[in-house]
Amino acid sequence: MNAAPNYDQKKPGIQKMTQLETVKSGFLVCIVGSVFIFAFIYVWNTIPKEDNEHKAVPELAECGFYPDELCSALFEGKEAAPRIGHLCQQALGGQEISACIRTPCNCSMVQKRLHFITSPLSEEEGNFSLAYIITIHKELDMFIKLLRAIYAPQNVYCIHIDNKSSKDYKAAVKTLVNCFENIFIASKRENVIYAGFSRLQADINCMKDLIHSKNQWNYVINLCGQDYPIKTNKEIIQYIKSKWNGKNMTPGIVQPPHIKHRTHVSYKEYIHSGKAYVYPTKNVKSQPPHNLTIYFGGAYYILTRKFVEFTLTDKRAKDLLEWSRDTYSPDEHFWITLNRLPDAPGATPDAKWEGGIRAIKWRDQEGKSHNGCRGHYIRDICVYGLGDLKWIIESPNLFANKFEPTTYPLVMECLERRHRLKLLQQAEVPLEEHWYLQEHVHFNMKLNI
Template sequence: MNPLDATKSGFLLCIAVCMFIYTFSYLKDLLSEGQNQHKFHMKRAECGFYPDELCSALFVGKNAALKIGNSCQSTYQPKPLSCIQTSCNCSTVLQTLHFITRPLSAEEGSFSLAYIITIHKELEMFVKLLRAIYMPQNIYCIHVDEKSPRDYKVAVQNIVNCFENVFISSKREHVVYAGFSRLQADINCMRDLVHSKVQWNYVINLCGQDYPIKTNKEIIQYIKSKWNGKNITPGVVQPLHMKHRTQVSYREYVHSGRSYVYPTQTKKAKPPHNLTIYFGSAYYVLTKEFVEFTLTDARAKALLEWSRDTYSPDEHYWVTLNRLPDAPGATPNADWKGNIKAIKWKDQEGTSHKGCKGHYIRDICIYGLGDLQWIIESPHLFANKFEPGTYPLVMDCLERRYRLRVLSQAEVPIEGHWRLQEHNYFNMRLEV
């Protein structure tokens, strides 16, 4: 064989080997993708599907399902929730919005939770959150931002009117992001809750873009097993890079639809009662005894007044008081433990998570479809933030999974209207 023929033969052999390796790799990936799952194929002309199949594939991170979901998400036409823009009779509200109307177990019935929910927009998201966490033995204080449109307030009131254990805060704030008004909104609800006839055990605060990961039963069992009468306020001694928040005076600016917090040149006095200021989460799980303590204790009242002109005081107020050794349910030696809320912070990309699959706002991830697997695998009780107008299928998948999980844990007969309705959301088809 001459050198030229030998070269040609070697080249052809190399091509054959490469094609074999590529084909083997492709078939392996294809089989792996389809193992124990339906295979997903896009149709050129249309896109219609069975939501449960697609959601199941998204929860285990199937790339084909992610491609389908992302490509068709822009065509989503959300089906409006009935009875929220108009006034329906309350029986219809409970039925059509699928609210659970009885305690699902003896354990849950004897352990009541209180919720504080601050909202200002996205009515349907509020209803989705409320019906997810609603149980008749619990109690719910809703703080509606004073600057919200009138029709929004009326619609929320129409829903609230149908429940004896859901009410709107007796005093409403014009909430400014990172301002004292956000902390005051929670305190307003706490004052209402301590006078409630419901004998609740713990209070949890949420915002309108939160959604639960754990069921009501799982939340109770987590509190009992891990904390047992203790408050959950994740945080640490105020770091150096956060001291600017409490070293100078801040003011809230509210004018012509714009609102924000800005620093002044005025230096603040030292914290009252020689308190050590901590920094942590604005979200908490607090005992009723601790709430009563914060509303009556002289140190708590003094810290509240001192915090009026600080930046984002809800991120230091609760955690600071809960580090006082004599506070009810205090955890003086606690740190970031607590697992209250799963959040993808931009500065934690590469450490606690592998990036946001939706987009960031104020360095917090608005979850996309690619975040679903991370969310359901999180040990946290709730997740934040969701934007159903941008990523509608994210919310739909979580809702369906969450309600099925809740009902699977029930120890009482399931009523028909507790199940979420089955319906197709897109013009998309999944081929098996």
């Protein structure tokens, strides 16, 4: 008689399948556990720790509301601040301040919404007028940030808009400019090409307009759309009066050998399919007019009114301008060459690189004048990142270059807040509520002055 089957014993195939399923389950548990552990480690390393260093840095949740402490940490060069700052970039940046001038709005509202200073902040400033030449072609928000930082009702501003700029951009700038009696657009505009004569001509166009303006300004300063002031209007005036009273500031030296190619052969400007550049020809240039010694320096200056009149009327200046039409980057030799003439108004014949107009991190100066760029380089010039803020505010220069608020919004956010706070602290008149950039006037930002 056959024995009854034992259903408690599993068949060999079934037993193997069960063992396989057990292994698979264990493997899945292992994977899930590993993912959990790695996720925990990542979050732990990302969240700021509660040590003494991070107590000076706000929590991430507060980035969009109280960024002054974060900015202070960046200005102090605290090690963790740039990392936390990058996490806060999107919370603090990205707000288009230009939206105010793209919608119907009366000029009084535009001035208030954009926080323009509407009265001289001291008697000293009210009695010393500065003229500004600003060449722009893009990034409307950056232009507004620059303009409201340097704006004062006793000053005068000539805005040169590149002819290649879009119609919408030109219209927006015009809308803003029309709200101020002391700001105007250059009467003649150029298709500006980097390193071309058109860049120099743009400044001269503005100078002609400024000379005929009703404002009796003392000095003229030229800027581009990616500049921003480190010093306040009062500090700029005091620096000029104490160090350069009646003198022009054109940092530079006699043209060095490796630069002479710029004026040795003719160059031509070329625009095609939206691309513009300057290229050399094989034509050798004549010697400079009037046996002038050609100097080399920065394209940015601070000039007296009398010197500007001289450059527009003197025979040597006119001939040098004409000779410079086919040179490379003539704005880097024109102003300084004329300012080294002993009989030019406010001339500084023996000056070299003195002046301290602009703070720039050049790539070839790493390890010499700076410790590297914390943003990125464009044409060997640093576009400032968060780690550059301490270096910027410690610079003795009046302005800094170069900024890209769309790339590093928190850099501009911090500099704007610091600059406006310092400006208002120096004021000697009652303050208007709309002059504050901060929503909370009980802010506490360390200026490190």
